[in-house]
Amino acid sequence: MTTHYKITLHRSAISLGSRIKDTLTSLGIHRRFQTVYHKHTPEAAGKILKVKELVQVENVPGWMVKTKEEMTRERQAKRGYKVVGERRGVI
Numbered sequence: 348m349t350t351h352y353k354i355t356l357h358r359s360a361i362s363l364g365s366r367i368k369d370t371l372t373s374l375g376i377h378r379r380f381q382t383v384y385h386k387h388t389p390e391a392a393g394k395i396l397k398v399k400e401l402v403q404v405e406n407v408p409g410w411m412v413k414t415k416e417e418m419t420r421e422r423q424a425k426r427g428y429k430v431v432g433e434r435r436g437v438i
Contacts, residue, residue: 349406352391355382358401370397384412 356376360368374394375383384407385391395404413421 348408350387350409351407351412352385352387352395353382353405353407353411354385354395355380355403356401357403360398360401367398367401370394371401374398376402382418 354374354376356371356379359379360371371377374385374391387406395402
């Protein structure tokens with residue numbers, strides 16, 4: 348059962364009015380391609396409708412909701428290196 352909105356900002360709000368920018372800030376979105384999760388509430392739905400041209404919204408179940416730390420950990424590169432193949436003896 349879907350319990351949360353997954354909201355991703357796809358269009359910039361640079362040239363738009365301060366009310367639209369304030370709505371994005373109240374949703375917790377500060378830059379393009381940032382993703383936030385909100386529970387299904389009438390307040391969140393109203394804010395999404397005000398910025399519907401700028402964001403992409405998906406309904407997700409509760410087990411798919413990620414915290415800020417989890418999303419940061421996914422973006423980080425793996426530590427160390429991995430040898431893929433050997434070129435020894437190839438001229």
